Amino acid sequence: MPDPDPPTLHATAVAVDGRGLLIRGASGSGKSGLALEMMARGAQLVSDDRVILRAAGDALWLTAPKPLRGMIEARGIGLLGADCTDRARLCAVLDLDREEEARLPQRREIMLQGHRIPLLHKSAHPYFAASLVQYLKGGRRE
Template sequence: MSDSPLNLHASAVVVQGRGLLIKGASGAGKSGLALSMMGLGATLISDDRTILIDDGKGVVLSTPETIAGLIEARGIGLLQAENVAHARLFAVVDLDHNERDRLPQQREFPILGYSVPLLFKVSSPYFPAGLVQFLKGGRRA
C-alpha cells in the first residue's frame, strides 16, 4: 500500500461504481470524452486533475477539492456537474494511442502496484457509449 497519492493530469468518470481514468496529452479530448459519457449516464469524478490513492484493496480515484463538480467544455466554459467524491479504478483509456484492431487484444495498465484493463482511443461516434457499456458489463475474454 502506497502512502503518497498520485496527482495526474487526467479526467475520471464512474458508472455503477466502476471508475474510468481518461489520460492523454493536453487537448487530446479528455474532458470531451468525459462529457460525452456523462450524457450517456456516467458521473463525473474529476476533470483535468485526478488523485489516485492505493487503499490496500486497489486504486481509488478522487478529485482535488478545489475543482470538485466542475468540468471544462471547450468554447462554453467551466460547467457545474453532478459528481462523486471517489470510486475504485476499473480501467484506463489512453487517448494518445489509437486502437487499430476491430477486436483488440486485452492490455493491462500497471499503476500503484496494481494492473487494470487499458483501452486505446477509437475514432468512432459510438466510442463513449462503448465505454459506458464496458464499465457496466466488462468485456468477454
Template sequence: MILHASCVAHRGRGLLILGASGAGKSGLALEMMALGAALVADDRTALRCEAGAIIADAPDSLRGLIEARGVGILRARAHGPVELALAVDLDRAEPERLPPDRRFGLFDGDLPLVLGAGRVHLASMLLQYLDSGRADTELRDS
C-alpha cells in the same frame, strides 16, 4: 499521486481517461455524463492505493468542475471517490479489430486499457465495458 487525467464513474466503477492536453478527455467525460455517468474529476485526478484497489477522486479545488472547451468551466454534480475498473488512452488508436487484453500499470497493479483515439461511439462502448466487461478475455477486471 495526482495524474493529468479525467475520471467518471458508472454504476460504482471508475474510468480513468488519459491523454495529452486537447486529446478530448473533458469532451469524453461530458459525453459519458450525458449518457448517465457521473463526474469524479476533470483534468487532474487524485489517485491512491487502498487495500489493493486503485481509488480515484478530485482534488478539492477542482471538485464538481469540468471544462467545456469554447463554452467555459461548468459545474457538475461531484460523484466522490470511486474504485477504478478501466482506463482509456485518447492519444493512441487501436489498430486491431479485436484487440488483446491491454493493461495500464499503476501503483503495484494494473487496469484494463482501451486505446481510444479516433474511435466512433467510444462513450457508449466504454459504458458497456464498465457494465459488463469483455467476453473475449479472461475477465480479470470484473
C-alpha cells in the same frame, strides 16, 4: 492503510456504478470532451483535469482535488457544474494518445502502484463514448 501522499495525475475520470475510468492523454486530446459525452450517457464525473489516485487495500481509487470537485471544462463554453461522485474504484485506463486499430483488440494492461489495470486505446467510432459506458457497466467478455 490509505496512501498518505497519493499522486495527482493530469487526467480526467468518470464512473458508472462506482466503476472508474481514468482518461489520459496530451493536453487538448479530448479528455474532458469524452467525459462530457459519457456523462450524457449516464456516467458520473469523478474529476476533470486532475485526478488523485489513491491505493487502499487491494484497489486503486479515483478522487478529485477539492478545488476541482464538481466542475468540468467545456471548450468554447467554460467551466460547467456537474453532479459527481466522491470516489470510484479504478477499473480501466484509456490512453487517448494511442489509436486502436483492431476491431477486437487483445487485452492490454498497465501497472499503476503495483496494480494491473486494463488499458484501452481510443477509437474514432461515433459510439465510442457509449461503448465505454457499457464497458464500465458490464465489463469485457471474451
